[in-house]
Amino acid sequence: MQTYDEFIPEQDIFQFEIDMEEGKYKSWVEKYPENIYTIFGAYLLLNSEQTEDDIIYFVKQGIDLNKQSKVYWGDMHCNTPLTFACEYHNVELVRILLEAGACxxxxxxxxxxxxxxxxxxxxxxxxxxxxxxxxxxxxxxxxxxxxxxxxxxxxxxxxxxxxxxxxxxxxxxxxx
Incomplete structure (x- = not known):
């Protein structure tokens, strides 16, 4: 599995990070569907206001909430979305992920x-x-x-x- 800096052209990485921060992930999912796990992880990592609708969107796109993915080069554990939410002490996101089926x-x-x-x-x-x-x-x-x-x-x-x-x-x- 690739990290986002491995599949997004260098000139687009800054825009990708801005879009993730702003919750504008759908165009990236459409452009790189084979990298949806990395996009989802980057969205969780960079966006501080995740919503239940956003999580449901990714689940409907086929995301397995228990799959581990490597989001960025320093992510040595290949965390699940729930692990990211726990690491950043995001109570609401933990609730949403667990209710959506995260283990x-x-x-x-x-x-x-x-x-x-x-x-x-x-x-x-x-x-x-x-x-x-x-x-x-x-x-x-x-x-x-x-x-x-x-x-x-x-x-x-x-x-x-x-x-x-x-x-x-x-x-x-x-x-x-």
Missing amino acids: ANTPTIYGDVCYPLYSVLQGHSASYIHPSHAKRVIDIVALLRKHGLKPEGQIPLERKKEFLGYENDEIMLFVC
Whole structure:
């Protein structure tokens, strides 16, 4: 699977990024239908105001919400759309994706289970996180659990410490 800088001509990349930011993705899907996953990923990454209608459009175009795609050259994990939404703590987008059929337990290409959960938790400790941000993290975890996330026994203690700094973190206690 190509990253967008590999299939879009160099002179068009700037316009592509602007269009993704503004939600003008349909012409790019029509022009490069074989790269719809990369376009969808770029839209999720670059547009901060995704709508339910936008997600439904991509689903109607045949997007599998659980397929992993590499959006840009630095995307080493080949994330799912849900993982992107979790990583950027976008509660509404997480809700939309889960309701549209995204799986809360999709592993990475490396076999890491519960990766959407890892994405939302990575680097955050309730001891220093702003309360409004902690609420978004907890809301996302609650949505993931409501839609089938089963982290029990999936996250070794060392991984918990890696993501949150120490094992008594309030968010981690809520999660597990």
